Amino acid sequence: xxxxxxxxxxxxxxxxxxxxxxxxxxxxxxxxxxxxxxxxxxxxxxxxxxxxxxxxxxxxxxxxxxxxxxxxxxxxxxxxxxxxxxxxxxxxxxxxxxxxxxxxxxxxxxxxxxxxxxxxxxxxxxxxxxxxxxxxxxxxxxxxxxxxxxxxxxxxxxxxxxxxxxxxxxxxxxxxxxxxxxxxxxxxxxxxxxxxxxxxxxxxxxxxxxxxxxxxxxxxxxxxxxxxxxxxxxxxxxxxxxxxxxxxxxxxxxxxxxxxxxxxxxxxxxxxxxxxxxxxxxxxxxxxxxxxxxxxxxxxxxxxxxxxxxxxxxxxxxxxxxxxxxxxxxxxxxxxxxxxxxxxxxxxxxxxxxxxxxxxxxxxxxxxxxxxxxxxxxxxxxxxxxxxxxxxxxxxxxxxxxxxxxxxxxxxxxxxxxxxxxxxxxxxxxxxxxxxxxxx
Amino acid sequence: xxxxxxxxxxxxxxxxxxxxxxxxxxxxxxxxxxxxxxxxxxxxxxxxxxxxxxxxxxxxxxxxxxxxxxxxxxxxxxxxxxxxxxxxxxxxxxxxxxxxxxxxxxxxxxxxxxxxxxxxxxxxxxxxxxxxxxxxxxxxxxxxxxxxxxxxxxxxxxxxxxxxxxxxxxxxxxxxxxxxxxxxxxxxxxxxxxxxxxxxxxxxxxxxxxxxxxxxxxxxxxxxxxxxxxxxxxxxxxxxxxxxxxxxxxxxxxxxxxxxxxxxxxxxxxxxxxxxxxxxxxxxxxxxxxxxxxxxxxxxxxxxxxxxxxxxxxxxxxxxxxxxxxxxxxxxxxxxxxxxxxxxxxxxxxxxxxxxxxxxxxxxxxxxxxxxxxxxxxxxxxxxxxxxxxxxxxxxx
Numbered sequence: 115x116x117x118x119x120x121x122x123x124x125x126x127x128x129x130x131x132x133x134x135x136x137x138x139x140x141x142x143x144x145x146x147x148x149x150x151x152x153x154x155x156x157x158x159x160x161x162x163x164x165x166x167x168x169x170x171x172x173x174x175x176x177x178x179x180x181x182x183x184x185x186x187x188x189x190x191x192x193x194x195x196x197x198x199x200x201x202x203x204x205x206x207x208x209x210x211x212x213x214x215x216x217x218x219x220x221x222x223x224x225x226x227x228x229x230x231x232x233x234x235x236x237x238x239x240x241x242x243x244x245x246x247x248x249x250x251x252x253x254x255x256x257x258x259x260x261x262x263x264x265x266x267x268x269x270x271x272x273x274x275x276x277x278x279x280x281x282x283x284x285x286x287x288x289x290x291x292x293x294x295x296x297x298x299x300x301x302x303x304x305x306x307x308x309x310x311x312x313x314x315x316x317x318x319x320x321x322x323x324x325x326x327x328x329x330x331x332x333x334x335x336x337x338x339x340x341x342x343x344x345x346x347x348x349x350x351x352x353x354x355x356x357x358x359x360x361x362x363x364x365x366x367x368x369x370x371x372x373x374x375x376x377x378x379x380x381x382x383x384x385x386x387x388x389x390x391x392x393x394x395x396x397x398x399x400x401x402x403x404x405x406x407x408x409x410x411x412x413x414x415x416x417x418x419x420x421x422x423x424x425x426x427x428x429x430x431x432x433x434x435x436x437x438x439x440x441x442x443x444x445x446x447x448x449x450x451x452x453x454x455x456x457x458x459x460x461x462x463x464x465x466x467x468x469x470x471x472x473x474x475x476x477x478x479x480x481x482x483x484x485x486x487x488x489x490x491x492x493x494x495x496x497x498x499x500x501x502x503x504x505x506x507x508x509x510x511x512x513x514x515x516x517x518x519x520x521x522x523x524x525x526x527x528x529x530x531x532x533x534x535x536x537x538x539x540x541x542x543x544x545x546x547x548x549x550x551x552x553x554x
Numbered sequence: 555x556x557x558x559x560x561x562x563x564x565x566x567x568x569x570x571x572x573x574x575x576x577x578x579x580x581x582x583x584x585x586x587x588x589x590x591x592x593x594x595x596x597x598x599x600x601x602x603x604x605x606x607x608x609x610x611x612x613x614x615x616x617x618x619x620x621x622x623x624x625x626x627x628x629x630x631x632x633x634x635x636x637x638x639x640x641x642x643x644x645x646x647x648x649x650x651x652x653x654x655x656x657x658x659x660x661x662x663x664x665x666x667x668x669x670x671x672x673x674x675x676x677x678x679x680x681x682x683x684x685x686x687x688x689x690x691x692x693x694x695x696x697x698x699x700x701x702x703x704x705x706x707x708x709x710x711x712x713x714x715x716x717x718x719x720x721x722x723x724x725x726x727x728x729x730x731x732x733x734x735x736x737x738x739x740x741x742x743x744x745x746x747x748x749x750x751x752x753x754x755x756x757x758x759x760x761x762x763x764x765x766x767x768x769x770x771x772x773x774x775x776x777x778x779x780x781x782x783x784x785x786x787x788x789x790x791x792x793x794x795x796x797x798x799x800x801x802x803x804x805x806x807x808x809x810x811x812x813x814x815x816x817x818x819x820x821x822x823x824x825x826x827x828x829x830x831x832x833x834x835x836x837x838x839x840x841x842x843x844x845x846x847x848x849x850x851x852x853x854x855x856x857x858x859x860x861x862x863x864x865x866x867x868x869x870x871x872x873x874x875x876x877x878x879x880x881x882x883x884x885x886x887x888x889x890x891x892x893x894x895x896x897x898x899x900x901x902x903x904x905x906x907x908x909x910x911x912x913x914x915x916x917x918x919x920x921x922x923x924x925x926x927x928x929x930x931x932x933x934x935x936x937x938x939x940x941x942x943x944x945x946x947x948x949x950x951x
Contacts, residue, residue, distance in 0.1 A: 208907065210892075210900040212637070212921075217901070246692060246865070250667045253692070253865050254901035260869055261905055269692055269865050273702070274664070276673055276687025283709075287702035291693055463687070464674025489637045492897055496642065497671040499633050504678060517635065 131388035136371040137349050143367060147357050151180050152234035160304055163239040166433040168247025168272055168455040172316035172360035177304035181357040182239060188219040190231045192407030192521030201522050214251045214490045215522040224262060238263050241303045247272040248460030249493040268299045272455040278466050280456045288452035310447055316360035317444040323354055324436045326368035331437055333375050334425040335478050338395035340378035342385040344424035345414040355433030387418040396421030397542055400474045402428045403486040403494050406518035409526045416532050420539050426474035431459040460493045468504045475509045481542045483513040490520050512545055514538035563785040571762035574769055578625055583616050583769050584656050594717060596659035599669055600806040601863050602835040603661045603688050604850050606734050609772060610726040611714040617768025620644040623810040623925040639895040640923045641807040642672045649680060659684035659717060665806060665863045666897050684717055692865040694855045703854060707847045727846035735839045737772050740779040747783060749883040752823035753793040755786050758815045764830050797943040800885045801827040802876060805861055807893035807924050813932060820933040821940030825883040828861060835859050862898035873909030880915050886943045890919035916943060
């Protein structure tokens, strides 16, 4: 169960990266999905592009559509270190240096041949399902893609939880959009008639995978934590936030992952890092904000080299918040899709986000909060400095702030980030020493 | 009436508008509040809120569009990273410095993620103030987006009624709609006047006159606009050999007044713009009979401005509002002026530029911040643009 495999990454740092069995399985799933996607012209499968927050994978599958997620493509391009050239290409053709680099990576990729991670060409989408959830940029992104692909575009507007609650008006509005616009258009594009019982079956499967995901994430409450809930967590969320929620493959993957994590938990082991098992757990952190993908491994190393493990993160809730009880409900299929979209992390008000982070620090007995503020992402970033102060005030735990970008390598300054992290760990040490003195 | 005005009438009116513009303590709104007991003031940010509902509750709607180039931002910068636009930090500065301490409520419209998140920050920083994120539908069908919007309006109406201590009646709402219809008619008239004779109504003056509507009671502002129009029509001003341009992208963070002046000084008459859109968001009169919230919803869904914060469901319609504005105002080019780090304006810009290119309309683009101080590069760019239009547009035709 704790099988570890060494693989050689294609770019620097060239040292072999250690991955545990679940990571390898996840990688295979993602590769299989890309093959399915790029073979669409041969198989005749139709393609729906949509977004991770507000991803209606179960509904998409009801129409035999293959799900393509441009953010995930941008992430893959970041990890493979080709996003920088795509971003530059987009800027060359008129996109501002100030806007989201996911968008520019996507547009630059299109301009340079639209090549998927498996080396084959992405098919043009048959429909753009603009699930407008928690991010203003999504709306403009798909207007930009519509201009290029000239395909049908469906807007599904998710109201923002500005007052920290889901109202009947919000649910009614979303269900009406689903019934009267989203579903009829998907029927027309796909040629497949909507079957609500088929949707229920997928939703039942989602629930099972969601249960296991939550158990994996909550395993980090143990000391030492058997997982890293940010860097490792990004592997864990891949299938459920992507094209697998609602499938048997997702159920199998999350059961496998849970068993693997439970095994590590039973043995008192910490997380697996690219350099093997992490040494002694010295710092337990909660992280807010997305990671940098162009230097992902280097960024992670700055943590595990210091014995820092992330026990909870907000980014791993961007495609769905399950750890406070929400599960897709097969008995109310359309309402549950609405509730899912409304509840994703970036659609929550700032006070709600602060409550979550405070809850994580307390529940996971973390030493503090680290914010990785992303230049590209105003949805996450605007207000984070106030969030930091509020969390510090309410928990009494120290917080720190670093800055980088999603997939633009120009905004990853390793020396700056490392300095700040080291100072932060010293701050935690001093805080502990102070507490020990006070207790004595 | 116009002929009885003396030549300095325009200057006097504009001086008053300028004083309102420069007053970062909002003295006029403060005076309004204390003139009668229990009066309340509700602030709102760009891009649009139905001010009729605030007015119907006997409250003063107060437009908050940042701190401009005269406000020293001391605290506000501590709340934002360098890559976030300027308007939220100067708005926070206005708040924490006590300049908004008389404001009883704040509305944060659905325009972008920065203003959206500011709504949550306001709740935390000013817990005694009624704060609301004002969501609007991105679906324009009456039975879908319309129903959602009417329910949102109903909630706002309820909340403001509670803040007043007395529910807002339909008659009050209908009366407010009529009052705002009149104001919008005047603003449309002003914009038409400027488009017809831009030398008679310089862009900076028009801006100041419209901007006054963010702080004055609407009835007073309507009278003020009338006064200006009469004075501007009466005063003969020299026509310059300027080109005519439409200015776009300035719908949220405001440019420095000097920037607007610089454009005209460098040879560009502004014949249309998207500044302070709240004052003309609704493009026609709102119905004054029947259910007032239904009327506001009809206007929002079917008769409102196109801008980057709205989804355009029809690809063929994308950017056509700009082409129509160019034709309507006989403009010769478009200037894209966007605040730095403004997601809506900057993400929208390439799409609009493609439409203009297809329509054969020349354009230039630059960025600014509300506190930009150096106008020379903008003057040079705008001046070159004006020259190129004058020299080459005829040749191209």
